[in-house]
Amino acid sequence: MGKALTSQDIPANIWRKSPKSSAAIKLSETSVAMIGGPDHALVTDEHFGNIIKGPVSMTATPQQIRISGFWTLNPFLTSMIPSTIITPMPTLIFNPPLGGIEALRQAVRDLTSLIV
DSSP: OOOOOOTTTSOOEEEOSSTTOSOEEEEOSSEEEEEEETTEEEEEETTTEEEEESOOOOOOOGGGOEETTTEEEOGGGGGTOOOOSSSOOOSEEEOOOTTHHHHHHHHHHHHHHHHO
C-alpha cells in the first residue's frame, strides 16, 4: 500500500505575470500568499495565521474597524478629548454585528424551504 500524500508532497501553485516578475500569487494546501515584492506580502497560513509584511494603510472610520467581531473603536478617540480619571473614556465599545442577523435568518429560511 502506498504512502499517504501530505501537504509537503504536493507542490504549491505559483502564478506570475512574467517569469522575472517579483509579484506573485502562491497557493498551497494550507496557505495562500499575495506577494507584491521582496518587502510586501499578505499571507494566510493554517499554522501561523494572517501575516502582513510591509506598510499598512486602512481607509475606514473608527466605527468600521472591528476587534474580535464584537468591539468597535470609540468614535470619541478622534475628537482628541483625553481620557482621565475624572472623564474616563473607553477605547473599545461593545457593538455586536446585529445587521447580519436578518440576512442569516433569510438564508436559513431559504435552506429550510428546500428541505421541506
